[in-house]
Amino acid sequence: MADYTFKEKVVVDPSDARAFEKALYVAAGMRKEDAAIVADHLVKADERGVYSHGIQRNSIYLNRFKKGGTDPRGVSRVVKEFGGTALIDGGNAMGMVTGKFAMEKAIELARKCGTSAVSVTSSNHFGTCAYYVQMAADAGMIGMMWTINCGNIMAPTGGVERQLGNNPFAFGIPTRKHPTIIFDAATSVVARGKIVVAMKTHSPIPEGWALDKDGNPTTDAEKGYWGTVLPFGGYKGYCQTFVNAMLAAVLNNSAFGPTIIDLYEEPEKIQNNGFLLQCIDVNAIDDIEGFRTRVDEAIDYIKGGKKASGVEEIYVPGEIEANNEAKARKEGITYPIEIVEESHRFAEELGVELRLTK
């Protein structure tokens, strides 16, 4: 939550947040069932503490409706299907609606063929990858996702130009007693948003976050802002982001490189965003119950390792977010007041009477 101050907090009931968000997106022109998908997606991200992908995105999504970039009533459809594969045209609908449709298809195909690969084109920003790989894991499957970012912010190793996104990718692994293993990561060291905040607050940035526009390492946030974000793990992160782009976008001729439409700066333009979903039905290879037990044992083994001095707990992928989610469902979601007030302004504009409440 580095992007917000918590000077004044508002605790909101998650069901109220879902009802509010659904009403907001219905008022903005979406069908009720589609608006409910968007609402669940955004509020779940906030429950998990991933505020960057929560209701604070109302501003950009609603603006894209207003400016014509995204079609609130777009319909996704399967245009090609073969064995365990499908190609889906997102119909320029909200990405969360297309993403859920596509993962449901991927799960159906993997049930039939043991494994699946569903390639999506003509989509929009779809929220978090975690949401979709969780769906796969809930179905007793291993889920994978490969995406391309809606904005070029990274240079290839040795380059200085913004040629690539920090294309996120994700994995979901079913468990029994432990929360689902979810590894959902962008390929940059940090989100560009953190550099924006440092610039706004006149703070330096740590070495290793960004390069200036000439490709030199910088700790000056403004120079980093006008330069490029660094990939995680050096050249390996650059290779990963390039591969993710091939899988997500180049495979089905979605936007890549020069044809990428910036999510924030070009709200009137169609994004043609692509992504790839894969499922493996554990039962096709092993027995899901045995697998769940072994993954739980693997988690216990890792968490039971000797800790470094000062470390209270060793976490496994997705555990911190799952803990946040459990807490938010019991105690409510803690929002910075700025986010709540911004959402209320949209509600007023759109004539929505609901408000975010405890």
Added chain:
Amino acid sequence: MADYTFKEKVVVDPSDARAFEKALYVAAGMRKEDAAIVADHLVKADERGVYSHGIQRNSIYLNRFKKGGTDPRGVSRVVKEFGGTALIDGGNAMGMVTGKFAMEKAIELARKCGTSAVSVTSSNHFGTCAYYVQMAADAGMIGMMWTINCGNIMAPTGGVERQLGNNPFAFGIPTRKHPTIIFDAATSVVARGKIVVAMKTHSPIPEGWALDKDGNPTTDAEKGYWGTVLPFGGYKGYCQTFVNAMLAAVLNNSAFGPTIIDLYEEPEKIQNNGFLLQCIDVNAIDDIEGFRTRVDEAIDYIKGGKKASGVEEIYVPGEIEANNEAKARKEGITYPIEIVEESHRFAEELGVELRLTK
């Protein structure tokens, strides 16, 4: 080639190297056709400049035959098949033989179902991932591979014990005019071998390579040797290595964590090594010729970007290795004399008359 000195070089004809290696493994008990697979795998790694996975591994592989850890005449077989998935029992054969068998199955299944997932158990160290994802790309498919390392050398983030391997993973993407895109990476910042060399030469190691046994950052190679190697990209690399282990080993009950057999230190023990191969037949989703063109265009776009000062060329994943391979095929493979002499000692022991020559 950080692990070897090049004080005295020997240039070897790649066909001679293949013939020599095949004879060596036949003399060690392998069937001719299987020995040819191992020979091609190891020599190709050397051609690509990946000497760590080339014929310098003769010592460990032949030792495992001698001590009984690996069965030179092991036979791999499909034990379960459903749709695009298969479970393969490697039969404790040489990993390169099992790996090739498994990737051929994965390609066959993806041709039938558009995509495939082939899970392998009871295998041994299989060389480089690059070899297999290249096979997929040669078949007009996207190849992926997830593996577990034969040795625990990494701590989870926050831990200090060697609980995880630097489990490599790889992707292969078909191209037309450019070499196949191959991203084949371990999840540690550097191979542990580099720390061993630094220790032997009493050199310091850069910060960020390793932690001491108490989990503190260290530049002392010996302390790093007795400690743990660091994951690439911090906690993201740890998450990736954990996920890779779930996909490669825990999925089919191969060795993981406490049951890992160290490749080097336990040559008499059966490894029960696991891995996972995936293919996507590009034709199932798009048209392979269109895809090849777009990947080539993507490569041209990246390579055409503005370079940082002092950078002569921007490379794409696998390009440097492909350049090495083209050069070695024309001019021969340049080996350090130590590697050649070691291989010749094995030849003498096994009564092989061939020698590595130019």
